[in-house]
Amino acid sequence: RLGAALVTNPPEGWSARREAADRQSEPARRAFYLCGNRAAVQEANRLRASGRPVVMDRSAASTLAFGAATAGRT
Numbered sequence: 590r591l592g593a594a595l596v597t598n599p600p601e602g603w604s605a606r607r608e609a610a611d612r613q614s615e616p617a618r619r620a621f622y623l624c625g626n627r628a629a630v631q632e633a634n635r636l637r638a639s640g641r642p643v644v645m646d647r648s649a650a651s652t653l654a655f656g657a658a659t660a661g662r663t
Contacts (some may be wrong), residue, residue: 593642598631598652603611617657622652 599607602627610621626649633643 591642591644593644594633594636596629596643596645598629598634598645598647600628603628619652619656622655623649626652634637 599622607625608620610618613621629647630647630649634647636643
């Protein structure tokens with residue numbers, strides 16, 4: 590209805606990498622998700638620069654909040 594592009598985080602096409610990352614240590618998982626955040630933001634910025642509205646399913650803030658909540662539980 591909005592005519593917006595959907596940008597997922599981690600980006601679409603990263604499912605195999607996500608499954609592998611989720612089997613790693615907490616610091617490795619966190620690094621993967623932060624990398625996914627960067628890729629998603631770059632894609633969103635590219636789309637916005639072309640004049641297209643963007644809807645994201647998650648942002649860097651959610652990854653950082655999760656990291657803070659799980660700190661010390663590795």
